Amino acid sequence: MNGDSGPRWRDLVRWSKDYAWGVSRACRVAPGMAAIWGGLQIATGFLPLALLLASRRALAVLETGAGRSELVSAFAVLGSVLLAAPVLSTSLQWMRRRFADRVQQSLVESMHHQACHVPYSFFDRADSHDLVHHVRVNTLGQPFNLLEQTGLALQNLILLGGVLGVLVGYAWWLPALLLGTALPGLVVVAKFNVESVRFNRATTPLQRKGSYLSWLMGEKWFAAEIRMFLLSRLFGSMYSRTREEYRRLETRMDTKEWRIELGYSALGVVGFLAGIWGLLELRMAGAVLVSDIVIAFHAFTMGQKLFRGTLDNAGQLYRAGAFLKDFRDFLRHPSDPPVDPEAVPLQPLGKGIEFQGVRFRYPNASRDCLDGLDLLVPAGKVTALVGPNGSGKSTLIRLLCGLYRPDSGSILLDGTDIRDFPVDRLRASIAVLFQDPVGFDATLRENVEWGNPRVDAARLAAVARSAGLQELIEKCPDKWDTLLGGRFGGRELSGGEWQKLALARAFVRDSPICLLDEPTSDLDGWAEADWYERFLAWSASRTSILITHRFSTAMRADHICLIDDGRILEQGTHVELLERDGLYASGWKSQMTRQDR
Numbered sequence: 382m383n384g385d386s387g388p389r390w391r392d393l394v395r396w397s398k399d400y401a402w403g404v405s406r407a408c409r410v411a412p413g414m415a416a417i418w419g420g421l422q423i424a425t426g427f428l429p430l431a432l433l434l435a436s437r438r439a440l441a442v443l444e445t446g447a448g449r450s451e452l453v454s455a456f457a458v459l460g461s462v463l464l465a466a467p468v469l470s471t472s473l474q475w476m477r478r479r480f481a482d483r484v485q486q487s488l489v490e491s492m493h494h495q496a497c498h499v500p501y502s503f504f505d506r507a508d509s510h511d512l513v514h515h516v517r518v519n520t521l522g523q524p525f526n527l528l529e530q531t532g533l534a535l536q537n538l539i540l541l542g543g544v545l546g547v548l549v550g551y552a553w554w555l556p557a558l559l560l561g562t563a564l565p566g567l568v569v570v571a572k573f574n575v576e577s578v579r580f581n582r583a584t585t586p587l588q589r590k591g592s593y594l595s596w597l598m599g600e601k602w603f604a605a606e607i608r609m610f611l612l613s614r615l616f617g618s619m620y621s622r623t624r625e626e627y628r629r630l631e632t633r634m635d636t637k638e639w640r641i642e643l644g645y646s647a648l649g650v651v652g653f654l655a656g657i658w659g660l661l662e663l664r665m666a667g668a669v670l671v672s673d674i675v676i677a678f679h680a681f682t683m684g685q686k687l688f689r690g691t692l693d694n695a696g697q698l699y700r701a702g703a704f705l706k707d708f709r710d711f712l713r714h715p716s717d718p719p720v721d722p723e724a725v726p727l728q729p730l731g732k733g734i735e736f737q738g739v740r741f742r743y744p745n746a747s748r749d750c751l752d753g754l755d756l757l758v759p760a761g762k763v764t765a766l767v768g769p770n771g772s773g774k775s776t777l778i779r780l781l782c783g784l785y786r787p788d789s790g791s792i793l794l795d796g797t798d799i800r801d802f803p804v805d806r807l808r809a810s811i812a813v814l815f816q817d818p819v820g821f822d823a824t825l826r827e828n829v830e831w832g833n834p835r836v837d838a839a840r841l842a843a844v845a846r847s848a849g850l851q852e853l854i855e856k857c858p859d860k861w862d863t864l865l866g867g868r869f870g871g872r873e874l875s876g877g878e879w880q881k882l883a884l885a886r887a888f889v890r891d892s893p894i895c896l897l898d899e900p901t902s903d904l905d906g907w908a909e910a911d912w913y914e915r916f917l918a919w920s921a922s923r924t925s926i927l928i929t930h931r932f933s934t935a936m937r938a939d940h941i942c943l944i945d946d947g948r949i950l951e952q953g954t955h956v957e958l959l960e961r962d963g964l965y966a967s968g969w970k971s972q973m974t975r976q977d978r
């Protein structure tokens with residue numbers, strides 16, 4: 382923040398390109414509105430000038446004692462201009478709102494589309510979160526700002542040209558004085574604007590931390606822990622410290638701005654006094670009328686205000702350009718190819734899923750998570766994956782879903798590398814339940830149907846049975862149409878009920894591969910035994926991977942693999958693994974001993 386704060390040509394060229402892109406995109410979104418808005422903006426820009434000239438004529442007619450008819454016509458012109466002013470300005474305001482709203486919606490829709498299509502690994506980087514924060518926060522206000530400031534800039538330039546023209550009619554030195562006292566300020570303020578955009582960028586992590594803490598304290602998700610662990614004071618003071626640090630930096634910037642403002646205003650007063658003095662000299666020499674002095678005086682102060690407005694204008698436009706840069710950077714980020722929601726899933730597998738020497742490290746990690754892993758998941762069978770926390774089980778599933786790519790090695794479906802399948806076909810072929818299943822604040826039906834919008838009523842009922850949902854549906858007042866989740870006044874569910882719902886969303890897909898990450902973690906013991914039987918009936922002819930910490934679930938699988946530190950250590954059936962008396966057997970024995978107590 383203390384480094385070179387001046388604008389560089391490269392930055393300015395980039396800014397102009399981003400700005401031009403923003404304006405052309407706005408015009409393409411609603412060309413008709415853009416044309417009307419532009420026309421109104423130009424017409425409104427001429428109004429103050431028209432008012433100035435009409436007033437000059439009326440005053441001159443009065444002062445020179447011209448005839449009644451001339452007076453009437455001068456006042457008729459003045460009246461028309463006065464009448465046109467509110468009509469044009471209110472119409473412009475109305476049109477600008479409508480236009481900006483359309484532009485904003487279009488930008489937000491592009492942002493949503495991109496956010497849903499950037500590679501999953503994008504969210505592993507802190508600077509990605511900074512970028513998304515900028516884009517999300519600014520997309521709400523900057524489209525309006527862009528249009529508002531572009532329009533004002535247009536008006537100011539028209540008016541400034543007119544005012545300089547009026548002043549030069551009285552004396553050549555009047556516009557020169559105006560420019561001379563405004564230009565130094567223009568340079569300083571422009572530099573400050575560049576610095577303030579950089580300040581905003583540099584402090585984004587701090588601003589995001591403040592927003593995060595504020596969000597923590599206002600969300601139900603954390604409310605119980607905050608109360609039970611008495612965290613409110615801690616989080617409150619963390620928030621205050623973050624805000625204070627930000628305020629300290631912001632105050633430094635504000636002070637700088639205050640000094641610049643002071644210097645600029647002082648220069649303006651000097652220019653103003655010099656201008657008046659010059660005009661009085663002209664009057665004393667009999668070169669101008671009193672009405673001329675009034676108008677020239679008015680035009681001079683108007684010119685000064687216009688310069689001031691142009692400076693603010695330039696600052697706001699620079700900020701809008703900075704937003705457009707972030708926005709374009711986000712849109713330009715490589716994204717997954719467009720997906721076809723109608724993609725046809727693969728046929729049931731004949732051989733199975735093979736992991737061959739798969740090595741993978743997370744983008745922000747310092748060591749490999751999967752360390753040359755080899756594994757064959759036989760087709761049409763249930764393979765249970767067990768292992769200590771952090772051993773890489775969920776990672777294996779994320780790789781199979783194509784959310785990440787292996788750094789080396791390959792994952793094959795019946796001998797074909799998953800990279801050779803279009804990503805939508807691969808994903809349509811997988812029914813997945815992630816470790817932290819998501820529940821949507823929507824109806825029960827939507828929560829399930831979003832897994833497969835083409836599902837019919839008979840299949841929906843079958844899926845509800847397989848996932849153990851019937852009891853919940855019976856309890857809900859509006860059955861399938863019951864609204865769930867508390868955000869919009871829907872029914873709250875227990876952890877296990879949300880889990881069953883997410884399971885039903887996975888089951889509703891007609892997919893040959895099924896990946897379940899801890900599907901029974903929230904289920905009670907009775908529900909677990911019952912669940913497995915129903916799962917077996919559903920998963921017949923599918924190839925399933927079941928991640929579980931419960932040996933009582935794992936033991937029922939056709940094949941069990943024990944993974945530790947990114948490698949498969951043991952595999953076989955439950956009986957084979959017990960006979961081997963290795964890590965699986967010791968885990969099994971300690972879990973059974975705990976249950977017997």
Ligand code: ATP
Nearest residue numbers: 505743745746750769770771772773774775776777
């Ligand atoms: P658990 O049984 O606790 O669910 P797991 O075997 O499923 O564990 P993974 O979630 O696959 O473990 O994580 C394996 C390792 O990778 C862990 O050490 C974890 O910290 C790390 N890890 C997971 N996700 C990321 C990520 N997005 N970025 C960096 N490291 C990660």
